[in-house]
Amino acid sequence: MRLSVIQGQIQTTPADAIIVNLFEGVTAPGGATGAVDAALRLGKAEAHGAISQLIHLGDLTGRLNEVGVVYTYNQLPAPRVFIAGLGKREAFTLDRIRQASGSAVRKARDLGCKRVATIVHGSGIGGLDPQRAAQATVEGALMGSYQFSEHKSQADDRAIEELLVVEYDGSKLDAVKAGAQAGEAIARAVNAARSLINRAPNVLYPDAFAQAAREMAAQHGLQCVVLTEAEIATAGMGGVLAVSQGSQHPPRFVILEYVPEGQEGEMPPLVFIGKGVTFDTGGISIKPSDGMQAMKADMSGAAAVFGAMQAIADLKARRRVIGLLPLVENMPSGNAYRPGDVLTMMSGLKVEVVSTDAEGRLILADALHYAKRYRPRGVVDLATLTGACVVALGEGIAAGVFSNNDDWCAAVLRAADEQGERMWRLPLYSEYGDKIKSDVADIKNSGGRTGGVGTSAYFLYHFVQGEGEYPWVHVDMAGMTFSPENKGYLVKGAMGYGVRTLVALAQAE
Secondary structure (H helix, E strand, O other): OEEEEEEOOHHHOOOOEEEEEEOOOOOOOOHHHHHHHHHOEOOOOOOOEHHHHHHHHOOOOOOOOOEEEEEOOOOOOOOEEEEEEOOOHHHOOHHHHHHHHHHHHHHHHHOOOOEEEEEOOOOOOOOOOHHHHHHHHHHHHHHHOOOOOOOOOOOOOOOOOEEEEEEOOHHHHHHHHHHHHHHHHHHHHHHHHHHHHHOOOOOOOHHHHHHHHHHHHHHHOOEEEEEOHHHHHHHOOHHHHHHHOOOOOOOEEEEEEEOOOOOOOOOOOEEEEEOEEEEEOOOOOOOOOOOHHHHHHHHHHHHHHHHHHHHHHHHOOOOOEEEEEEEEEEOOOOOOOOOOOEEEOOOOOEEEOOOOOOOHHHHHHHHHHHHHHHOOOEEEEEEOOOHHHHHHHOOOOOEEEEEOOHHHHHHHHHHHHHHOOOEEEOOOOOHHHHOOEOOOOOEEOOOOOOOHHHHHHHHHHOOOOOOOOOOEEEEEOOOOOEEOOOEOOEOOEEOOOOHHHHHHHHHHO
């Protein structure tokens, strides 16, 4: 999709469709929507235009994600007008811009539109900063119109070829252009993460993921190092090696690094770590077969870090950022690791394996210890870690957050809130540590069913604390992998959760 920002009036813009908006409860549209409404009067004597008629008939309410359609019958250069519902004015946020824009642009795509023009939602009557509003408008448009068709023999040919962002006020034009450019970079990064998650596990295995990282890094100006199985063994990453040993696909450990121009020194970086289990059978502690196909998404944390690093490079963030991606496939075989095994982790800690299905924390543990060499300013790990978090917070509702540092946690939660990616902080009680004490090793990798989200977080904390401890946030995003429907900027399939929060963190520094 080509993106352009132009100055003009939306009602005079030639396109297959134009997009305006409406707050819930408004009976007399104003701004750009009012201008379009006035241009669509059926006759000079008519007091109301076509949009007002829909409002008065009750066919258009302005509810969030509602999209009204008006056909112009040659009264405008565009044959269709889409009216995107923004919801209640008092609840209006940047994320609601994303949702409204995504819903409207997807509707345009579904009706076969190729050239679509939209106003910047929220920068007029909505009263939001034009640059941020433009960014949210473009993010929503590109995320909402995303399609994954790599595995289809005949792809859906309905796709928007050009999106025009139309701004009437010339004094806002530079801000709108800057926001649109940022929105495009971030949305493309989210969609790149989505495509990785949606990809079949026989196509995306550890080395294939690592190769995708190499190619992305070369294209976007990142440094990329990929550790092979032999190098992982030399580094002493016992968790990564153990989880992968049942698979025919060897593990990889990817290090992506973004260094701002002119800041090649030893500036303390941010480090983002993503769990990268490209397929999780549960290993010998095998999962039920029902729904196991969704376990291709057990690398969603790694995909989020991948996407975030792409956008951070494109946006030329001022902070040095490192992404760590431990990549494995967890399979049962004669070579697989077993319940009862004792692993020596990179940190030197000995871990008793209680369940081979508690594998994500083992690869994250090695990555968390590896991060200490950077003396980071702050670390965030993202992982589809526990079903317990889904039980606690719900499917598609929020991720759970644990931290050893209140200030760093507050920064992460603030960034997530700004991006509409919900997170909820949970306690890192020391009693969770009691539940993972082992009789035969230092700790065990599972504390049982009760309190599973807390015991898993405390397991990870063992590899953060002590010498070289850094500010750390653990995000258990197990419930935030797939959307079951098209809604707002979400599309059925992978959500790409976490990318925007990480990018916002890098830009806030």
